[in-house]
Amino acid sequence: MVIDRQARLVEVESWGDYFLFTLDSPEIAAQARPGQFLMIRVSETTQPLLRRPISLHNAEGNRLQIFFQVAGEGTRLLSLKKTGQCLDLIGPLGKGFNVRPEFRDREIYCVGGGRGIAPLYYLGKELRAAGARPVIFYGGRRAGDLPLRNRLESAGFEVLVSTDDGSAGFPGFVTSLVEEELKKRKPAFLYACGPDPMMEKLAETCRRENLPAEFSLESIMGCGFGACWGCVKKIRMDGQEKYLKVCQDGPVFSLEEIVWQEKEHG
Ligand SMILES: Cc1cc2nc3c(=O)[nH]c(=O)nc-3n(C[C@H](O)[C@H](O)[C@H](O)COP(=O)(O)OP(=O)(O)OC[C@H]3O[C@@H](n4cnc5c(N)ncnc54)[C@H](O)[C@@H]3O)c2cc1C
Ligand code: FES
Known part of the structure; x- marks a missing residue:
């Protein structure tokens, strides 16, 4: 309700x-x-x-x-x-992230870019309560764009940070940091929230690595509860592409559902 x-x-x-x-x-x-x-x-x-x-x-x-x-x-x-x-x-x-019982004792990547880190603290807590091991990736342009770093670390999460200008953590995009970590350890699932280019790149990585994932999309919203159709995005469902409401059918969608920038990925 x-x-x-x-x-x-x-x-x-x-x-x-x-x-x-x-x-x-x-x-x-x-x-x-x-x-x-x-x-x-x-x-x-x-x-x-x-x-x-x-x-x-x-x-x-x-x-x-x-x-x-x-x-x-x-x-x-x-x-x-x-x-x-x-x-x-x-x-x-909206519909939130799906935390599954089979994540127990498994490592789960949660990737946030900039303000996209916002929902991952709550998600991390829920994953931990389900017995999973969340690893939080936090990317920003510079060190000052990682204000939640201490809060996440104090809450006991494993936090890996990156900055585009190299002023804190891994120097480069958070997507490259995820690629580096994937060479060392394979998680059971990946969640992401951030700018579209970040998530599109992560989607490519997940498809290549056969890693299931969910992404929280942003869209300009008029009402937030399904009345205005202002937030629609193209989503693939049951083999068909349809325009769905990000506010009501999302904002979280699975890797297979999202049609990035109107183009088909194999
Ligand atoms: C489901 C959802 C959850 C969000 N959660 C957060 C959050 O936790 N923290 C946070 O900082 N931001 C979040 N946002 C983004 C936030 O809603 C926008 O930054 C905000 O609405 C911009 O309004 P404004 O009047 O400040 O800026 P405006 O002057 O309206 O716009 C400034 C810039 O932001 C863009 N923008 C405007 N509205 C949106 C929107 N709804 N989504 C994306 N870009 C927008 C505009 O195109 C413009 O480039 C979320 C967006 C969505 C859809
Ligand atoms: S914001 Fe009005 S239908 Fe989604």
């Missing part, structure tokens, strides 16, 4: 353009699953009119957390909210 709620902002942490909000929202927290998202009203006025989709970074007890990067006006307005204020949320929305 989708809930429309006022949630009180109880804590704000920030690192430059990146923000971690902790919200009091018992009803949504009780139903949430990793990979689902919220539609958040960012302004009291009609500017901007549309809510903004933000992933669930964590849900624990009565609390929800979101992690976001300022990308434009909507996320800038969101970043100005102060503790004690209430946010108007709709959620939990």
Whole structure:
């Protein structure tokens, strides 16, 4: 059941353009699953009119957390909210990641690029609770783009970082770091969230390595719950390509389902 709620902002942490909000929202927290998202009203006025989709970074007890990067006006307005204020949320929305019982005792790769790291903390916790061994890959342009590194490490996850400019961790793209690790150890599954080029490259790697995977896609969203058709992407299902709603049928899709940049991969 989708809930429309006022949630009180109880804590704000920030690192430059990146923000971690902790919200009091018992009803949504009780139903949430990793990979689902919220539609958040960012302004009291009609500017901007549309809510903004933000992933669930964590849900624990009565609390929800979101992690976001300022990308434009909507996320800038969101970043100005102060503790004690209430946010108007709709959620939990969409279909999240599928964590399978056969992952027990297996290594599972979780790959996040930039703000795409947001849902992987919650996913990592769920994997650990299922007895799996998550390995979190965290890629950013530079060291300052890895604000969640300490949080992930403090939570006890194995975290491998990369930066495009070499200022922290592996020098190069996170996709190259994944390729390097795959030479040493083969996981049972891979999850990813990040920019399309990163995920498309990972999809190629997974097909070559015969590694099953799920990807969380982004799309511009009008409503977030299936009413506007603003978020459709081409998805392959039962051997046919169809336009499906990322908000309702996703945002998580399997490797075989996604049609990258409108082209067919063998
Ligand atoms: C399911 C889902 C979960 C998301 N989770 C997170 C998250 O946890 N943390 C986070 O920082 N961001 C997340 N995003 C992206 C976030 O929704 C956009 O950055 C935000 O809506 C941009 O709004 P804005 O008004 O700040 O910027 P705008 O001025 O509207 O746009 C700035 C730039 O972002 C692009 N953009 C706008 N809306 C979206 C969108 N919905 N998806 C992708 N790109 C967009 C625009 O094309 C433009 O290039 C998620 C997006 C989706 C679809
Ligand atoms: S965002 Fe409206 S249908 Fe998906």
